[in-house]
Amino acid sequence: MPIDVVTADGRALTLTERVGVGAQGGVFRVAGSPLLAKLIIGADDASPTARKLDRMVRHSRAPRTVKLLGGGTGTGTGTATPPRAAWPLVRIATRNGRVVGFLMTDLTAWYHSFDVFFSPQSRHAAFPGITWALAVAAARDLSALVADLHAENYVIGDLKAGNLWLNTEGGVAISDADSFQFTDGEAFFACRVRSDGYIAPELTASPDRLPDEHTDTFALGVLVHQLLMCGAHPFAGVGPDGDYRGLDDNAARRRTRLLDPASVRVAPGTPPLSALPRPVRDLMKRCFDPGSGGPRSRPTAREWFDTLSDCAAPRALKQCSVIATHCYPSDIPWCPWCDVRAIGVDCFPQ
Ligand SMILES: [Zn+2]
Incomplete structure (x- = not known):
């Protein structure tokens, strides 16, 4: 069943097929996007997990993290490397704010x-x-x-x-x-x-x-x-x-x-x-x-x-x-x- 979510800046998205499940939550495809979404069980909008995701999203835009994720600080595999982590890129939440999660790169495109x-x-x-x-x-x-x-x-x-x-x-x-x-x-x-x-x-x-x-x-x-x-x-x-x-x-x-x-x-x-x-x-x-x-x-x-x-x-x-x-x-x-x-x-x- 599709799940409606909103991003931190108010953009509406629909999560479709569930492609992974783990102890902490589920991973879903996102309609109209190559990114995947992860929803985290037991974490609402006011939880420490939400605050942690906000920090990681902010880190994802910092030059040091961009360098780290794109090939490293000198020990990576060189130029034109695929992403090195499914890092939280955008924080999302269900419309009622009871479940939070994030958008991330789909690593199966490369690995x-x-x-x-x-x-x-x-x-x-x-x-x-x-x-x-x-x-x-x-x-x-x-x-x-x-x-x-x-x-x-x-x-x-x-x-x-x-x-x-x-x-x-x-x-x-x-x-x-x-x-x-x-x-x-x-x-x-x-x-x-x-x-x-x-x-x-x-x-x-x-x-x-x-x-x-x-x-x-x-x-x-x-x-x-x-x-x-x-x-x-x-x-x-x-x-x-x-x-x-x-x-x-x-x-x-x-x-x-x-x-x-x-x-x-x-x-x-x-x-x-x-x-x-x-x-x-x-x-x-x-x-x-x-x-x-x-x-x-x-x-x-x-x-x-x-x-x-x-x-x-x-x-x-x-x-x-x-x-x-x-x-x-x-x-x-x-x-x-x-x-x-x-x-x-x-x-x-x-
Ligand atoms: Zn041999």
């Missing part, structure tokens, strides 16, 4: 959802003929996006695959920007959303604690692992005694083959850690090991960007001599994707 990348079948359908080089480029661009948001003092808070988008050039964008955490003048807008599989151990230990840059960089480490390991989660796996209470529990208990190969049994066909460049493995160990100095010692998004930029350089990648879609770090003497294919999992089909 596929991140989840598509995490299984060989959907990856091949969306990105035919791609190689591991695209995964490295995506991890690099994601790191640049997080670094640029942190440089502008935004904490993402709910950084997860479900909020991320990827194009065929390895460019990355983020949605659900309205959940970002930030301070504007004397106003502080918290992020209290979190998602299974991306929760830093310090948040698991203290559920009331708010996210910060260091909890973002924990989630970034998880996502880089998922990208470079064909969707495999770094904390997937059952303990040697058959015990498994979820990814976040494994993370809190440091159960990952990166830190202790005997701590978990991973699913057959999971790519070997030896397929990762050694500098990337080292960053992951620092990211996931609380014993290495706590959250503050995790690699920053900028460190991830610098390391992944080195890994993405043409000289750092080698072409498999057998399969055209196999590409791997040049410091490895054999093709890891041929090894995985030999046991029945074709990570990069031709």
Whole structure:
């Protein structure tokens, strides 16, 4: 059923087909516009959410934010880049003011959802003929996006695959920007959303604690692992005694083959850690090991960007001599994707 809304400056719009639904609200097409609209459940015209959206709309016109969203502050993918975030551009409300929301860019015009990348079948359908080089480029661009948001003092808070988008050039964008955490003048807008599989151990230990840059960089480490390991989660796996209470529990208990190969049994066909460049493995160990100095010692998004930029350089990648879609770090003497294919999992089909 169509929904009538008005913009902050009194323009009438009609929301039509609902194209997405989440815990916080629904996403709709807008009649006569290429933009999408998001309505936020439980937020009326007088709510803190409405005030937060007003601030973000104002930020969207600030030169620093325009630069950030259009390609970054020096770490982005260059000129003519697609939008990097579904940022609140115009605040809207239903006619009775009981539900507020915003207009945003439709990222599907440029990107596929991140989840598509995490299984060989959907990856091949969306990105035919791609190689591991695209995964490295995506991890690099994601790191640049997080670094640029942190440089502008935004904490993402709910950084997860479900909020991320990827194009065929390895460019990355983020949605659900309205959940970002930030301070504007004397106003502080918290992020209290979190998602299974991306929760830093310090948040698991203290559920009331708010996210910060260091909890973002924990989630970034998880996502880089998922990208470079064909969707495999770094904390997937059952303990040697058959015990498994979820990814976040494994993370809190440091159960990952990166830190202790005997701590978990991973699913057959999971790519070997030896397929990762050694500098990337080292960053992951620092990211996931609380014993290495706590959250503050995790690699920053900028460190991830610098390391992944080195890994993405043409000289750092080698072409498999057998399969055209196999590409791997040049410091490895054999093709890891041929090894995985030999046991029945074709990570990069031709
Ligand atoms: Zn190969």
